[in-house]
Amino acid sequence: MERALYGDDGFYRRPGAGPAAHFRTSAHNPVFAEAVGRLLLQVDERLGHPDRLDFVDLAAGRGELAAGVAEWLTTRSPDTAARLRTIAVDLGPRPEGLPETVAWAAEAPDGIVGLLFANEWLDNVVCDVAEVDEDGVVRLVEVDPATGAERPGAPPDPAQRAWLARWWPLDGAGPGARAELGLDRDAAWRSAVGRLERGLAVAVDYSHTAASRPRFGTLTGYRDGHQVPPVPDGSCDITAHVALDACAAAVAAPSSGVGTVLTTQREHLRDLGISGTRPDLSQASTDPLGYLRGLSRASAAAELTDPDGLGAFGWLLTFSDC
Template structure:
């Protein structure tokens, strides 16, 4: 093993590798779209989000200003797509729309003027706030059971990705593990790992706190207590390929999200403050496949008879069906978790 300049916890290493001055999400160039494909790059996803936005607008009673906030907007593809779809499908609603894309990178060229670009989410949101594949990039510590059967916080060399056992989890980390991702300690559990979701829980609470009235949605790679992965999910992505998680800024560093813990974090925040939880905040935890189907998105092919009467329409229908099938594939994007929080509506 080469000499290590500095051992870091994964939480600190992720923060530097993703968001530091030379971090992955601050580097110039094509941005994340050059490294991985998300639902935001599928045009039917913009339609699905647009349909959800119309539902929110109806539940809110058609407010004078309807907000759409896109967290971790990347190149702004989803925000621009929602504006375009809504303008065509419901121009009277689009006329009341305030579209805000939130990202650390500079505003992309070619983004419609109707889209605001900012580095942090606005407060007082009345409408829909969506965080598509954001929480999986929120930093987290990693705990691993060693050969001695004891779970410790993992430390990493940011240059090589080599790891070693560090300190014991602190009280808050231990409490989170015991409730959400218990690691059975003992000789037969060596190597078992967990990604500690304290920062993800706090990030989700901060998003919901931005709502005055409306819906916040987290869409992400996820798992629940019924099926935590034994060895964790921490990994890297570069140029469309999964690669070892080396936190040197050259690749994305990501880990699946315990969305059930994020959902419960709204209750724990109320308990911590001593105030009762707002009874108007309700949460729903489902999958992308199930929720998009509820929104009327499916991969059903158009009627073959259309091929004779309207060949171009048939081809457009086939293209849309293919895109919808990608979004609802249970073994792919359709398996993503959807966590929705309804506030005041």
């Protein structure tokens, strides 16, 4: 999975249109930039309007969200925009046409004061898969990188067994039951939050919690807008939903000034004032262009808050010393 996604010829290092050519995320919806901009204004207020306000877009794709947030803030709050340092973080080369006001980096900086935002990043952090075999023994799944063919491998190591016991127990599960181990995702989120000096880190992703783990896992692939088998040959995205409750526990430490909130995109965007409410029909006769713009915005907002779609994404908010 590591080589297939991030190796020299990996899926996320290939030139071209990037993830937008293969699947749609919230970052490709123009209203999402407004929502994140509103969140950034809240963070700025909570931090007491620091001289430099950071917005770090982690796993930025082609920088669509970073550019959109910076543009929205320039229009909505020029004073805030003047203090804004925007950094898009991704392993690929800097995209052509990205505004000069958006810096491009291969990793997040230390000492972030503001908002670190990771939209659909953790689902692409590598994870091992465990499966119950025909004898009821839990084993790691091995895969042929050329064909995707699977076979049972060794039992999980002690750290993996401990994670499974706490977050995704397979004891007593029948043959074929699977779990996607989140140790690497927990460590990745802990590392990302460690870059935050003061402010808020947000992970947005396909997710589940202990009460709703999928019996057979979620590992899959995407290519050219279609779901495909997760063959780790570099030709497709490989993704698995995230145990965000485990990620939250990996960073929560009240004594260190870190706290977490776990919610959904639908709920948090509504708290930010984003909804799919249509403009009043009477506006169509008095301001037809404004009415059409309102309809377009309402449609985009409805997509982001759809409880059976993007609205069901998990939001893990991690506050650090603010």
